[in-house]
Structure formats: structure tokens, C-alpha cells
Amino acid sequence: MKHYEVEILDAKTREKLCFLDKVEPHATIAEIKNLFTKTHPQWYPARQSLRLDPKGKSLKDEDVLQKLPVGTTATLYFRDLGAQISWVTVFLTEYAGPLFIYLLFYFRVPFIYGRKYDFTSSRHTVVHLACICHSFHYIKRLLETLFVHRFSHGTMPLRNIFKNCTYYWGFAAWMAYYINHPLYTPPTYGAQQVKLALAIFVICQLGNFSIHMALRDLRPAGSKTRKIPYPTKNPFTWLFLLVSCPNYTYEVGSWIGFAIMTQCLPVALFSLVGFTQMTIWAKGKHRSYLKEFRDYPPLRMPIIPFLL
Amino acid sequence: MAAVAATAAAKGNGGGGGRAGAGDASGTRKKKGPGPLATAYLVIYNVVMTAGWLVIAVGLVRAYLAKGSYHSLYYSIEKPLKFFQTGALLEILHCAIGIVPSSVVLTSFQVMSRVFLIWAVTHSVKESEDSVLLFVIAWTITEIIRYSFYTFSLLNHLPYLIKWARYTLFIVLYPMGVSGELLTIYAALPFVRQAGLYSISLPNKYNFSFDYYAFLILIMISYIPIFPQLYFHMIHQRRKILSHTEEHKKFE
Numbered sequence: 001m002k003h004y005e006v007e008i009l010d011a012k013t014r015e016k017l018c019f020l021d022k023v024e025p026h027a028t029i030a031e032i033k034n035l036f037t038k039t040h041p042q043w044y045p046a047r048q049s050l051r052l053d054p055k056g057k058s059l060k061d062e063d064v065l066q067k068l069p070v071g072t073t074a075t076l077y078f079r080d081l082g083a084q085i086s087w088v089t090v091f092l093t094e095y096a097g098p099l100f101i102y103l104l105f106y107f108r109v110p111f112i113y114g115r116k117y118d119f120t121s122s123r124h125t126v127v128h129l130a131c132i133c134h135s136f137h138y139i140k141r142l143l144e145t146l147f148v149h150r151f152s153h154g155t156m157p158l159r160n161i162f163k164n165c166t167y168y169w170g171f172a173a174w175m176a177y178y179i180n181h182p183l184y185t186p187p188t189y190g191a192q193q194v195k196l197a198l199a200i201f202v203i204c205q206l207g208n209f210s211i212h213m214a215l216r217d218l219r220p221a222g223s224k225t226r227k228i229p230y231p232t233k234n235p236f237t238w239l240f241l242l243v244s245c246p247n248y249t250y251e252v253g254s255w256i257g258f259a260i261m262t263q264c265l266p267v268a269l270f271s272l273v274g275f276t277q278m279t280i281w282a283k284g285k286h287r288s289y290l291k292e293f294r295d296y297p298p299l300r301m302p303i304i305p306f307l308l
Numbered sequence: 309m310a311a312v313a314a315t316a317a318a319k320g321n322g323g324g325g326g327r328a329g330a331g332d333a334s335g336t337r338k339k340k341g342p343g344p345l346a347t348a349y350l351v352i353y354n355v356v357m358t359a360g361w362l363v364i365a366v367g368l369v370r371a372y373l374a375k376g377s378y379h380s381l382y383y384s385i386e387k388p389l390k391f392f393q394t395g396a397l398l399e400i401l402h403c404a405i406g407i408v409p410s411s412v413v414l415t416s417f418q419v420m421s422r423v424f425l426i427w428a429v430t431h432s433v434k435e436s437e438d439s440v441l442l443f444v445i446a447w448t449i450t451e452i453i454r455y456s457f458y459t460f461s462l463l464n465h466l467p468y469l470i471k472w473a474r475y476t477l478f479i480v481l482y483p484m485g486v487s488g489e490l491l492t493i494y495a496a497l498p499f500v501r502q503a504g505l506y507s508i509s510l511p512n513k514y515n516f517s518f519d520y521y522a523f524l525i526l527i528m529i530s531y532i533p534i535f536p537q538l539y540f541h542m543i544h545q546r547r548k549i550l551s552h553t554e555e556h557k558k559f560e
Contacts, residue, residue: 183511265516 004065004072008036011054011077025066029059032076046084046155050076084155091145094164098172099138105176106131117182124186126194130179130262133201134172137254140209148212150219152226171270179262187263200257207250210236215247228293241297242305244286248278249303279303346407351462353398358455360392365448382430382440389444392451393426422447425489429496429524432505436496443488446481453477475546482542486535493524500524 004025008018018039023032033045049058052068054077065074106127110118122128178184187193214237218227231238239246255271282302289296301308342350364385371384396419402408403415430440457474460466499505506520 178510178515178517181510181515185511185513185515188513263513263515265514 002072004070004074006032006065006074006076008050008076008078011051011079014054017078023065025064027065028061029063029065030061032065033061036078043078043080044084047081049079049081051079052076081157083158085158085161086155087151087153088145090156090161090164091149092142093161094168095138095141095145097165097169099135099142101169101172102131102134102138102176105173105180108180108182112177113182120182122180122182122184124184126186126261127179127184129194129198130258133198133258133261134176137205137258140205144209144212148216150216150221150223171266171273175262175264175266175270178264178266185263187261193263194261197257197259197261201254201261202257204250204253204257207236207239208247208254210234211239211247211250214240226292228289228296239305240300242300243282244289244300244302245278245282248282249305252278252303279308342407347462350402350407351459353402354455354459354462357392357395358452358459360388360395361448361451361455364388364392364444365452368445368448378441379438382437382444385444390426390431393422393447397423425492428506429493433496433499435499436492439488439491439495441488443485443492446485446488449477450481450485472550475542475550478542478546482535482539486531490528490531493528497521497524 002025003021004023004027006020006023007016008020009015010017018036020032020035023035029050030045033048033050036048036050037044045061051058052070052075056077058079059068059076068074105112108117108120187197214229214232214234217232218229219225229240231240236250237246239249243249252271252275255267255274259267259271279302286300286302367385367388368381371381372378375381399408400412400416400419403410403412408415425443430436453470453473457466457470460470500507501521504520506518508516508518510517
């Protein structure tokens with residue numbers, strides 16, 4: 001069996017960083033990354049980007065050495081992706097924050113509203129309902145992160161956790177401040193408005209969960225395969241007939257429901273910002289689906305049926 | 309910061325940046341340049357803007373000579389200042405439709421901060437008008453140079469003097485503009501507090517509140533991280549572009 005030699009150069013400076021000899025032909029990029037870490041322990045595999053061309057795309061961990069367009073001496077270029085943090089860690093942190101922060105406002109912890117309101121309770125039913133909904137939403141997200149989602153990437157750049165947490169925690173505090181404020185004004189159309197909004201919220205939460213489960217079932221544990229999602233027996237998944245990312249559709253719906261329920265402008269603004277971001281993601285996902293699958297259903301739009 | 313940001317459009321040509329706009333030393337074009345129609349439009353746009361800011365400059369000088377003092381000079385150029393600075397919003401559109409190779413986000417930030425200062429501070433709080441002169445002068449000089457820079461770049465005849473001016477005068481004009489802007493916002497504060505300008509308080513049916521006074525203070529604080537970044541970016545650009553000019557003089 002002929003062994004390969006692999007030299008790893010810095011993509012920017014072309015400096016020779018590492019030379020590996022006697023590499024098995026069927027070695028994967030993941031294994032090569034592990035070997036590279038031995039000589040440069042500060043660059044753990046998750047922060048390595050190896051590519052055939054200094055300006056080219058990163059090679060995948062699953063790629064096999066002998067299947068790459070290289071001779072028996074392969075030259076790979078290395079780029080440092082920067083400190084990495086696992087997706088799970090980021091998700092747990094960014095979701096635990098809002099859960100906890102909202103409750104600080106709900107229980108009117110001191111130094112927020114003024115001494116005479118400390119630890120008092122709102123007299124409006126909708127405020128208690130809103131707390132239940134908001135908490136349920138984030139508990140659901142935490143549980144999904146731990147037990148449902150199957151991530152295709154293990155890590156993301158470390159700076160993302162600061163960016164993401166600022167967004168989630170900041171908005172949670174801003175919304176919670178007004179909803180739990182002693183001067184909170186309940187919805188104009190009273191119980192009718194709250195009931196309708198609650199229905200929208202619950203339906204969309206169930207929908208969002210159904211989609212997450214459907215997506216999970218598409219992908220066996222530990223794999224990174226990608227398949228076209230299709231509607232299942234669960235009626236909530238029938239939205240797949242019309243959109244590529246119904247999980248985002250339902251998520252926007254949930255927040256619209258919450259905004260109507262609380263009649264709170266900051267919640268509406270949060271929904272708008274979230275909608276904008278999710279639309280960008282949905283369009284990207286939709287584009288990748290179209291690129292990868294020739295037979296992708298043409299009726300589907302990225303996030304809003306027929307429109308967007 | 310509005311002053312800083314606008315000139316920091318070295319990489320990002322906020323105005324009618326032509327292909328040679330950023331003084332891109334190696335002359336590489338990442339995108340194809342604007343077509344002939346777009347180029348003609350951009351030349352006209354930049355010429356008009358240069359002329360507009362010249363009008364403001366001349367207006368200031370004439371008013372000073374006539375009155376002999378700095379007071380109320382703002383009123384003599386208030387209308388053209390509002391018109392031409394607000395007109396710069398078009399530059400966001402230019403980036404959005406792709407005839408100018410700049411980031412929409414960066415350009416929006418630059419133009420909006422200028423427009424904010426003109427309308428949401430100076431116009432809205434009459435009492436802040438006394439402090440305005442410092443940044444108006446800084447902006448006027450900066451914009452005359454910037455727009456003529458773009459004009460010449462689009463016509464592929466950029467005199468070294470203009471390039472030099474654009475990448476050198478900012479050293480004084482930035483701090484000057486920033487000081488003027490901060491002083492103006494600071495002068496507006498007591499009146500904003502007193503009048504409750506643009507502010508809404510609880511209770512109200514949208515469960516929302518906004519304190520414009522606190523907002524203005526936050527804006528002032530934001531200058532602390534943002535101004536040095538933009539300033540040093542320009543210094544870095546200056547080093548890169550003015551040193552390359554030696555090698556590329558033959559191409560101009």
C-alpha cells in the first residue's frame with residue numbers, strides 16, 4: 001500500500017507548518033486534522049480550515065485523502081478559524097438567559113421598578129399568561145437543543161456567543177420590562193384578543209416543534225446527511241408543501257401571537273427583527289436545497305407561502 | 309462621527325465612488341464598474357454635490373464678512389445645508405443598486421448619522437444652533453474634497469492634490485467635526501429634557517417608552533468606541549494609498 005505524504009502550509013504566508021509522512025490513502029481530513037493538532041496543539045481540529053487552494057473552499061472532515069485531486073505528496077493550506085465554541089453551548093447559554101431574565105422582571109426583583117413595587121404581582125391575567133408563554137417557549141428551546149436537534153456543524157466562532165447573547169438577553173429584558181411594568185396597559189380588545197393570540201401562539205409552538213421533530217427524523221444520529229423534507233402524517237408538517245423552512249414560519253407566527261397577546265411594541269419590534277433574520281436564513285437554505293436537489297418541489301417558497 | 313464616517317468611506321465610496329475611487333493602488337476591480345449611463349449619472353451627482361457644498365462654503369464666508377461675527381452664520385446656510393446633506397441619502401440607493409461598490413450598511417450608517425444631526429438635533433432644537441459652526445465647517449471642507457475626488461475618479465483624471473487632500477486633511481477635520489457634533493448634542497440636552505422632545509412615557513396602549521434625552525446621551529457615549537476605529541482606519545488607508553502613489557503616478 002502506497003503511503004501519502006501531506007504537507008500543510010499557512011494559507012496566507014505559505015509558511016510550511018507541518019509535514020506528515022506515511023499517511024494512509026484512506027485517511028480522512030478529520031484524521032489529518034488530528035495529526036496536525038499534535039504538532040500545533042493550540043489549533044484544535046474545530047478551528048482548522050484545510051483546503052487545496054489557499055483561497056478555495058474548506059475541505060470536509062469526511063473527505064478521503066486518496067479521493068482528492070492530489071498527487072502522492074499532497075499540499076494542504078491551513079487557515080485558523082479562530083477560537084471555537086460548540087453550538088450546543090451557545091444555544092443553551094443564549095436561551096437560558098431570556099428564561100431567567102424575564103422571571104426577574106416578572107417577580108419585580110428590587111432596583112427595576114421602584115421600591116414600592118418590589119416583589120409585587122401584576123393584577124392583569126394576561127401578564128401571568130405572558131410569563132407562562134415566554135417561559136414555555138424558552139424551556140422548549142432548551143429541551144430541543146439537548147434532545148432534538150442534530151447539528152451539522154459542531155462549533156461556531158467564539159465571538160458569536162457574545163453577539164447572540166446580547167441579542168437574546170437584551171430583547172428579553174426590554175420586552176419583560178414593559179410587560180411586567182406596574183403601569184402596563186392590557187390589550188385594547190380584552191379577553192377576546194388574548195384568547196385569539198394565545199391560540200395563534202400555541203398552534204405555532206406545536207407547529208415549530210413538529211417541524212423540528214420531522215427534520216430530526218430526516219437525519220440518522222451522528223450523520224450529516226441532507227435530504228428534502230416532506231410532509232408527514234402530522235398536519236403541522238403539511239406546511240412543507242408550501243415553504244422550505246416552516247420552522248421559521250411557525251416561529252414568526254409564535255412571536256406575532258405573543259405581540260398581539262401583550263400588545264407591546266417592543267415585542268412587535270423583536271418579532272420584526274427575528275423575522276428579518278429568519279428570512280435571510282430561509283432564503284439561504286432554500287437556495288442550497290435548489291442547488292443540491294434537481295427535483296426540489298417548485299411550489300415551495302423559503303418562508304412565507306407564495307410570497308417570500 | 310458623522311464627519312469621520314463620511315470621509316472614512318475610503319474603502320466604501322459613500323458618494324459616487326468610481327472605480328479608482330478608493331485609490332485602489334493595485335487597480336484591481338472586484339466588480340465590473342458602473343456602465344456608461346450610470347457613470348454619467350454619478351458624475352452629474354458628484355458635480356452637483358461639489359457645487360452644493362461650495363455654495364455652503366461661499367455662503368459662510370460671505371455671511372461672516374457681512375456680519376463680522378460668528379453668530380447666526382448657521383441661518384445663512386441653513387437651507388442649502390439641509391438640502392444637500394439630506395440629498396446624500398441617494399448614496400445609499402447607489403450602493404443598493406450596485407452602481408457604487410460600497411457596503412450599503414456602512415454608507416447608511418454614515419449618511420444617517422449626518423442626517424440625524426441635521427434634523428433630529430440642530431433643526432429640532434433651535435437652541436443648539438450656536439454650537440453648529442464647528443462641524444458645519446468641517447463637513448463643508450470634507451465634502452467639497454470628497455465629492456470632487458469622486459468626480460475626478462469617475463473621469464479617470466484624479467489630480468494628486470485632491471487625493472492628498474482627501475487622505476490628509478481628515479487628520480484635523482475629523483476631530484474638529486466630532487467635537488462640533490458632540491458640543492451640539494450636548495447643547496441640545498437641557499432643552500430636550502425640558503420639552504420632553506420626541507419622548508413617550510408610560511402608561512400608553514402600546515406599552516412602550518422612549519426617552520430622547522437618554523438616547524442622545526447614549527449617542528454621545530457611542531462616539532468613544534466608534535470614532536477611534538474610523539480615525540485609525542483612515543490613517544491606515546492614508547499610509548497605504550499615499551505611499552502607493554509613488555509607484556502609480558505614471559498611470560494617472
